[in-house]
Amino acid sequence: MSFDPSDSVDKRVAFYQEKADFQQAEIEEYTRPLRSLLVARGLLLLTLMISGLLTLVTQNGWAAMIAGLSFPAFVWSAYRHDNYERLRHVARLVRQNHLHALARLQRHWDELPVLRTEIPEEQKPLAKDLDLFDKASLFQWLCVARTPMGCDALRDWLLAPAPPKEIQRRQAAVGDLREELEYLDQLQLKAQLLSGSKNGPKQFVHWAESPRWLERIRWLTPTVRGLAVASLLLIILLSFGWVDATVGGVSLCSLLVANFLLTLWYAGRIHDNFNSVASKQADVLHYRKLFEHAANVPGTSSFIESIQSGLNAGQQPAIDSIAQLGLVMSMANLRRGGLFGLIYLFLQFLFLWDFHWLAVLENWHRRHGQHVRGWFDALGQLEAISCLARMAHDQPNWNFPTVADLAPEDAMVNAVELGHPLLSDTGRVCNTVSIGPAGTVLLVTGSNMSGKSTLLRSLGANLVLAQAGGVVCAEALTLPSLQLATSMRIHDSLADGVSFYMAELQRLKQVVDHARERRASTGPRLFFLLDEILQGTNSLERHVAVSQVVHHLIESGAIGAVSTHDLELANAEGLQGRCQPVHFRESFVHEDGKDRMEFDYQMRPGIATTTNALKLLEMVGLQAEESPPEHRVR
Secondary structure, eight states, X not given: OOOOTTOOHHHHHHHHHHHHHHHHHHHHHHHHHHHHHHHHHHHHHHHHHHHHHHHHHHOOHHHHHHHHHHHHHHHHHHHHHHHXXXXXXXXXXXXXXXXXXXXXXXXXXXXXXXXXXOOOGGGHHHHHHTTOSSTTSHHHHHOOOOSHHHHHHHHHHHHSOOOHHHHXXXXXXXHHXXXXXXXXXXXXXXXXXXXXXXXXXXXXXXXXXXXXXXXXXXXXXXXXHHHHHHHHHHHHHHHTTOSOHHHHHHHHHHHHHHHHHHHHHHHHHHHHHHHHHOSSHHHHHHHHHHHHHHHTOOOOSHHHHHHHHHHTOSSSOXXXXXXXXHHHHHHHTGGGSGGGHHHHHHHHHHHOHHHHHHHHHHHHHHHHGGGHHHHHHHHHHHHHHHHHHHXXXXXTTOBOOEEEOOOGGGOOEEEEEEOOTTSOTTTOOOEEEEEOSTTOEEEEEEOTTSSHHHHHHHHHHHHHHHHHTOOBSSSEEEEEOEEEEEEOOOOOBTTTTBOHHHHHHHHHHHHHHHHXXXXXXXXXXXXXXXXXXXXXXXXXXHHHHHHHHHHHHHHTTOEEEEEESOTTGGGSTTTTTTEEEEEEOEEEEEETTEEEEEEOOOOEESSOOOOOHHXXXXXXXXXXXXXXXXXXXX
């Protein structure tokens, strides 16, 4: 189902709630036979054990017949039980994903997983100021990727603005996928099933790029093959009586001891190699299903084509190579095969089974290992674009921005009805705002809690989404290619002996230096957002310091916005005629003998005309009291 821009949030919520309820019904449907199958499985196992024991002890024909019938019945019940368990597990994951979609629509942050990702040190201030990561962040809200490569790709897109041509490619891919909800759901599910394995894709990629283990012990492979051939020949000779039983038996026992010692010494390292690829057979099955689904990605955009090219790199497509790997790993993990475990022990100690399949696995590594990272990178790109596509699907009234290479004198950000993407539809107030061109700054004034900081974060978050390739929370947004820099949430550091004021100065120095670097390069210009900076000093010096910082940024060709309580900043030396002042205001309502402050969060032109600091002091009961007569100043 696709949503229409006119669809209300309630309609979208009802859609996902209905899907979650359907999955809950399926879970209950799978749970009912599980109980009876579990009981049947236990009874059949008990019957098999008792009848088998009676057969061995009494040689009773009826007991042997019951044992013969109980065994296939037990295998059938175990298979059916495991199948229903798997179906219930999948239904639970699908239901969970629909509930997460509900939480994203309603901005219920406690109901969404917090996905951790490594952030470069130099990017942490920006990430913190704009709520890009951790709880109640853009990343938490956007990310439906489940492989490490998908999460990393989305992280990089949020932190590093793409060039305009790449943004257009991603927008076209989002347009291809935004209506393919079933495909996006299945992609998320298949990646989720893989991510639930003990050893995930990162370990597989590391193994594919590591030196092959057997090549470092060159004598081992010919020795193992020689011992296996010797065991096979002895078994054949003994079977046909072509060798003395005593001599053959002693020789075979000697080979078994040699095989046991080799297994004891090397089995751990061999199994580590197997586990790096897949700790169990289902892991490779999940790899195969995920790559098969990825290979069938719908769309004709160049970005989609590049994903398909990445999945087809190498001697054969990823799906075919992974299918071959699945056959290899089914043999390599025979020891985990339950009833086949006994067969594995026989094959291992007679013929050194693990060593031979490791050789086959390393042959696969030789032919395909150098392409594995490329396959997973393509998969990560697909997961990242699916995050943006799902956002576009669930927010049908949001729009693609226009991002273009513009001359510095034409560099402007123009937003129509722009709101904060992390606020719910019912709690969001939108504003139309323009910033630029170079040589000017948007000066945002207003009283406490009126909306100044929210406007700055709305600008920053939407610029991040725009340059990642997604839709934005606005009716329209046009911008040049920009590099963001912020100073909003500064803390002192007791460990480093840095005061709040010095910490903020250091951050502002980084922003100014960044602006100068941007001007000296041919890349994107700097876009700065400064929120009530330099609060750690007196008002007179703050006025001078802030005006100097803003003057440096303007002279460096940067554009951006500054929020402040300093109503005289627009007239500061070096800023006269270069500030574009806007403001927010509040109103007071007196009801039931109490004053209540209200905000409409609407941006208006000009410098703020109201303040509320003293009124807030009075409202919380800290207003000034009249001094006793003897203490009054005459």
